[in-house]
Amino acid sequence: MQSIRLAADCFAFYEINMAKSATIFAQSQQPLTMALLVLPHASILEVASTLDPLRAANRHLGHEAYRWRVVSPGGAPVPLTCGIELPSSGPLAGAEGADALVVIAGYRQSEVATKPLLRDLRRLAPRFHAIGGIDAGSWVLARAGLLDGQRATVHWEDLEDFAASFPDIEVLPDRFVLSGRYFTAGGAAPASDLMLHLIRSRHGVATALQVAASFVTTPRPGQEPQVTTTRPDPRLDPRVAAAIARMEARLETPEPVAETAAVLHLSPRRLEQLFRANLGLTPAAYALSLRLQAARRLLSDTRHPLAEIALRTGFSGAATLSRAFARAFGVPPSALRRRF
Numbered sequence: 001m002q003s004i005r006l007a008a009d010c011f012a013f014y015e016i017n018m019a020k021s022a023t024i025f026a027q028s029q030q031p032l033t034m035a036l037l038v039l040p041h042a043s044i045l046e047v048a049s050t051l052d053p054l055r056a057a058n059r060h061l062g063h064e065a066y067r068w069r070v071v072s073p074g075g076a077p078v079p080l081t082c083g084i085e086l087p088s089s090g091p092l093a094g095a096e097g098a099d100a101l102v103v104i105a106g107y108r109q110s111e112v113a114t115k116p117l118l119r120d121l122r123r124l125a126p127r128f129h130a131i132g133g134i135d136a137g138s139w140v141l142a143r144a145g146l147l148d149g150q151r152a153t154v155h156w157e158d159l160e161d162f163a164a165s166f167p168d169i170e171v172l173p174d175r176f177v178l179s180g181r182y183f184t185a186g187g188a189a190p191a192s193d194l195m196l197h198l199i200r201s202r203h204g205v206a207t208a209l210q211v212a213a214s215f216v217t218t219p220r221p222g223q224e225p226q227v228t229t230t231r232p233d234p235r236l237d238p239r240v241a242a243a244i245a246r247m248e249a250r251l252e253t254p255e256p257v258a259e260t261a262a263v264l265h266l267s268p269r270r271l272e273q274l275f276r277a278n279l280g281l282t283p284a285a286y287a288l289s290l291r292l293q294a295a296r297r298l299l300s301d302t303r304h305p306l307a308e309i310a311l312r313t314g315f316s317g318a319a320t321l322s323r324a325f326a327r328a329f330g331v332p333p334s335a336l337r338r339r340f
Helices: 002-017 044-061 115-127 137-143 156-165 188-203 205-214 238-249 257-263 268-279 283-301 306-312 318-329 333-339
Strands: 032-038 066-071 100-105 130-135 176-179 182-185
Touching: 032 044, 044 066, 044 100, 044 130, 044 188, 044 205, 100 115, 100 137, 115 137, 130 137, 130 188, 137 156, 137 182, 156 283, 176 188, 182 188, 188 205, 238 257, 238 268, 238 283, 257 268, 257 283, 268 283, 283 306, 283 318, 283 333, 306 318, 306 333, 318 333
Parallel strands: 032 066, 032 100, 100 130, 130 182
Antiparallel strands: 176 182
16 A cells, blocks of 8 residues: 555656646547557567557556557568567558657667658658657657757666757656657656556546556656666665665766775775675676676767777776777677677
8 A cells, every 4th residue: 555655646746846748648538549650679678668558558447548550660560679570550651640659769770760751750740749759769859850949868878978969958867758749758667657657647646556556567757867876676785786876977987996985984895795795796897897888888879989988988098998898798899889
């Protein structure tokens, strides 16, 4: 009962602090039709997180309150990151007649969101009551010029690059954001939170909580950060969790282990003991792994020069990063970039 009350409080808090400015986020008994434009290399989890809450809402309501169709750039089945092809009912033009258009994208959005597709998005946009972007879908909407002057979010790994690329957009680190007739979510779990908020707005908190319970989850408010400093795994020592949070926040300027330990009122030796017991690594090794993982993501997902990636991940230069990268992953950064 306590968890239900807390979830209800979250919904009420979010409703008070975020105006339901998009027309679909308002109480209504009218069926809502959503068209999902799914781009190649999107995640199946993001598609499911968008559609399954709507399906479950229909089940709990006992009627077809939500309808949907999946479209793709050329109308063909969409290859997803897991290797499965998602069936499509047709090209983007098939989205016409829907109340809302949701763009779901993941890797390589700059390649799959072609100029003709962006042109068609701009042309069709006025025909929908609301338009949304999930994960890299925010990039696609922004590249089409649809988010200028709006607030928006994107996956947390892309927040810095997204803000630099689109200075006319107010970029927020929130799980999901409503702005006028536009809505954006930072990934799969935030997409589920967004759909629960939609259900709550149209059909009430009880229905939204029933849908959340179907998936054994708790709704989270949109303005909650995508990445928090608290670790959800109760098996992790809180002192280790606090140290990891500091490491994650300081990838560009890593601090010495002794300084991290001092902030936590521990000796460096004690902090190392805790890390070995919890993670099987020393604090320094774990911090290095975080920086190298960030470098690998930037190498595969962006076109930033190696020297810039080195600086953004706390290495003194490209050569230093290359040596550490090759030791950790068995190939130099140049080989990884060629692969992608």
